[in-house]
Amino acid sequence: MTAMLISVVELSNILAVFAVFLIICLFGVFLIVMRNMVLRVHGDDFMFGGNAGAMPHSPRIPQMKMxxxxxxxxxxxxxxxxxxxxxxxxxxxxxxxxxxxxxxxxxxxxxxxxxxxxxxxxxxxxxxxxxxxxxxxxxxxxxxxxxxxxxxxxxxxxxxxxxxxxxxxxxxxxxxxxxxxxxxxxxxxxxxxxxxxxxxxxxxxxxxxxxxxxxxxxxxxxxxxxxxxxxxxxxxxxxxxxxxxxxxxxxxxxxxxxxxxxxxxxxxxxxxGASDNEGSLWNSAGEQLCVVCQYFPLSRALLPCRHTCICASCFGKLDRCPMCRSPIKSYFCIRGEEYMPNDNDINPCKQRQATHGPSHWLHDWNDRLTDFLGFAR
Incomplete structure (x- = not known):
């Protein structure tokens, strides 16, 4: 009986050590994930961890005045x-x-x-x-x-x-x-x-x-x-x-x-050109839509590749041309962008965030963690 009690005590000590080791490992993984994770809260990027230079903010692409x-x-x-x-x-x-x-x-x-x-x-x-x-x-x-x-x-x-x-x-x-x-x-x-x-x-x-x-x-x-x-x-x-x-x-x-x-x-x-007019490029046929969202009309020409293929809403999410994959150095507008919604309207690109209410950053965090771990969303 005494030997059995001693064995149970030793096993419990081993389990306690293993549990502590497991907790330490999980905490270490959590720190690594948090150190390399960027959260987007109300449209702004925040980085956890001290190594802020590991994932710098991409510089704002300048607009060319034409x-x-x-x-x-x-x-x-x-x-x-x-x-x-x-x-x-x-x-x-x-x-x-x-x-x-x-x-x-x-x-x-x-x-x-x-x-x-x-x-x-x-x-x-x-x-x-x-x-x-x-x-x-x-x-x-x-x-x-x-x-x-x-x-x-x-x-x-x-x-x-x-x-x-x-x-x-x-x-x-x-x-x-x-x-x-x-x-x-x-x-x-x-x-x-x-x-x-x-x-x-x-x-x-x-x-x-x-x-x-x-x-x-x-x-x-x-x-x-x-x-x-x-x-x-x-x-x-x-x-x-x-x-x-x-x-x-x-x-x-x-x-x-x-x-x-x-x-x-x-x-x-x-x-x-000589026969150009203000409305000829933007008819209702549907073939002039942004190649990314297929919702807003294309309105920005990218430089230096000169591809005119995206709208103002999608432009802020890209650093490379969606057509040729070359880096975007600057851009200019070839038409007015009055199609962009007002602050009171819901932007289709942010509609999911708005439906989640104040906790939308948790869902964004979950998506980024899923991407980081390599799982499919």
């Missing part, structure tokens, strides 16, 4: 796979009276020097047909044209061939100037010229025929390089990187200021 300018011209290439020096087919429209001139075999250096000339000098040279004279192989006479809608033009080289040399070449095959013909002094921010640099496929340089660059000239002398925005939806503003025949059409584009010799640049621009 100024919207209007382009009175549109220019696009057609059937680029079939374009040759004998015939380049393009589509042009204009809302103003303008001069159209096609210049072949243009010196790259002299073109960029000419683009930085004052607007008055550039306009006079374009109207007189002396623009880039002596720095191009063939100059076609300028055509003065009245405003018109989309019209197909066919351009052809007025000589048997160009002497462009071997790559890397020092000349552009074709540059097309669309220049406003105004006797009045335009507003300083008004668009006065659209310059289109076109590459044409040949036996030496077999890259597909495409628009290499498009430059926007303003009356104040500012020169900007136009870059199309990439929309995730199939509408008139969509832009396919593989579509080498694309150009500035009835859409929005990012106009990035070019650096001149003085280093003076202005803020970036949002350029709208």
């Amino acid at each position: 100024m919207k300018v209007h382009i009175p011209f549109t220019f696009k290439l057609h059937e680029s796979s079939k374009s040759t020096y004998a015939e380049v087919e393009c589509e042009v429209s204009s809302q103003v009276e303008y001069s159209l001139q096609a210049i072949w075999g243009v010196s790259i250096r002299e073109l960029h020097l000419a683009l930085w000339k004052p607007w008055n000098a550039m306009r006079d040279a374009s109207l007189n047909g002396t623009l880039l004279q002596g720095h191009a192989q063939y100059l076609t006479p300028p055509q003065i044209r009245q405003p018109h809608g989309e019209e197909t033009l066919r351009l052809s080289l007025p000589a048997p061939e160009l002497e462009l040399g071997t790559p890397p070449r020092l000349c552009y095959p074709l540059v097309i100037f669309l220049t406003r013909k105004d006797n009045r002094d335009p507003h300083p921010d008004e668009t006065v010229a659209l310059v289109n640099v076109v590459h044409i496929k040949d036996s030496v340089c077999t890259l597909p025929t495409s628009i290499l660059a498009q430059y926007l000239k303003q009356a104040n002398g500012q020169l900007s390089c136009l870059k199309q925005l990439y929309l995730a939806t199939g509408n008139s503003t969509s832009y396919d990187e593989g579509d080498v025949s694309s150009g500035i059409g009835p859409a929005l584009a990012l106009a990035e200021p070019c650096n001149n010799s003085n280093g003076n640049t202005r803020d970036a621009l949002v350029a709208s």
